[in-house]
Amino acid sequence: MSDIAAKEPQGHIEVRNFSLSYDGIEGPVQAVTDTQIHVKPGEFVSIVGPSGCGKSTLLNAVAGFLKPTTGIVTVDGERVNGPSAERGMVFQQYSLFPWKTVRENVEFGLKMRGMPRSQRERAARTLLGLAGLEAFEKHYPEKLSGGMKQRVGIVRALATGPKVLLLDEPFGALDAQTRVIMQQILTNMWQRLKISVLFVTHDIDEAIFLSDRVYCMTARPGSIKAEIPIPLERPRQQSMMMSSEFLALRRGLMSLIREESLKAMGGEINDMGMQGLNIELHGHSLVEVL
Amino acid sequence: MPPSATPPSFGTLALRWYRLNQGRLRATAIGIAALIAFLLVWHLLTTYRVVFFVRFTNVPSPLAVYASFTKAMHDPKFLMHILLSCRRIFIGFSLAAIIGVPLGLIMGRFKLVHEIIFPVAEVLRPIPAIAWVPMAIMLWPTNEQSIVFITFLGSFFPILVNTLHGMSLVDPVLVRAAQCLGARERSIFREVYFPASLPHIFTGLTVGMGVAWVSLIAAEMISGQYGIGYFTWEAYSLVQYADIALGMIAIGVLGLGSSLLIRGAGQLVMPWRAK
Structure with a gap:
């Protein structure tokens, strides 16, 4: 797969005037509204936001699973019309095929492309070696730990040499230690392959540690509230997470998200008919009450 | 394994095998015993031609x-x-x-x-x-x-x-x-x-x-x-x-x-x- 590493960076993602609504029983429900984002070739960009803000919806539209109600999604100038192997995707639930061995999972994209068996076997072995998984090539996913499963998920998505990699809270189900290791592995692969990454997470530390830029979304209907460049130098070390620069970025993002989370929760509390409790819906009082 | 270690004797191997398969052996033994008991009850009921609500008079042994x-x-x-x-x-x-x-x-x-x-x-x-x-x-x-x-x-x-x-x-x-x-x-x-x-x-x-x-x-x-x-x-x-x-x-x-x-x-x- 050395040809991939040698390529010029590709994968310019553009999302313009994007909105997406779906039909609810009380009329259309606006999930995402008036959103513009872009990812430059080879850039690592994260989207953070309160839960239910539509960040996954946005990612699924870039993947081609959802059609925008208005606006347009393009990759390298070509309009996204449906899922394709050009845009690799990693899911939170791992979504490995349980009936395929680790190697067969990694081979899947190459098989779909019509690559002969011996060739794709070799390619899959090389990739699994890079991820330190060669000893498990014949195992079925069920036998693997969560971190191993997600490594297979990432390798599988990268096997076909996509222009962009989309990740939907990929480490959300992992424990803290495994998560740190996975972040390192992802960074290494990203630097080696020079592809664009769009990463959805609710973990602020993770977003800052991994990204060149972070988009922060508003509560539903989601739109971009802020765009924060992360000027931390690379390669990044765990120790940087204690630096004043990192902590300042963290504080900024935290307060942005908290505002939106409170808005989102305020809506829920009103829905539950708890206004009678006379809770102040701004600032810290609510956090303390809860 | 170091060459000096003696291979386990047949007795230890047999014991280990028994321990590993204890559950399965137990189930098999109980299963066989239950089948024998079933045959025995059947044999007794038909030999003595028991009539107790159901009639075993003509049932073959x-x-x-x-x-x-x-x-x-x-x-x-x-x-x-x-x-x-x-x-x-x-x-x-x-x-x-x-x-x-x-x-x-x-x-x-x-x-x-x-x-x-x-x-x-x-x-x-x-x-x-x-x-x-x-x-x-x-x-x-x-x-x-x-x-x-x-x-x-x-x-x-x-x-x-x-x-x-x-x-x-x-x-x-x-x-x-x-x-x-x-x-x-x-x-x-x-x-x-x-x-x-x-x-x-x-x-x-x-x-x-x-x-x-x-x-x-x-x-x-x-x-x-x-x-x-x-x-x-x-x-x-x-x-x-x-x-x-x-x-x-x-x-x-x-x-x-x-x-x-x-x-x-x-x-x-x-x-x-x-x-």
């Missing part, structure tokens, strides 16, 4: 059944009964699987096909195979065909319904994963929907095989001239009481054997579900 078993083993007619029943099961069940599984897969994938076929299937499904006997005799020119048809019907619906159920449970995230790895409709069907449904398909095949035997025996008793169901019914008419029990046991053993075959096939086809 295990020894009498064994005697007629040894006789039957040398009787080509008995073997032919068994062979014919197996053939009917094989044809009827295979047809049900060959039609039921693909139909279930297609119905699960294409809404229109589902909407057309499902209501009809739902109306026909609750009709027990035995109620089809008169209709089957009218429909098919030969007796043989109508018996196979009834066997087919018995296994068809469990296979169809379970395949459909399996299709409805396919994780949509796996379909998405396949799509963004470049899979098109046909590949998704072959690489995702089909293997994902296999466990339920095999549930359907196991249930279907059980119902196939139920239906076959009923059909043979009513309209057959050969077959193990006919043999059992004929034994009653001819007052060969030992042969009634022999026929019943033969049916039980054949049913058990065929469901073991399906289970084995399932393990071969789905290695990822081993243990």
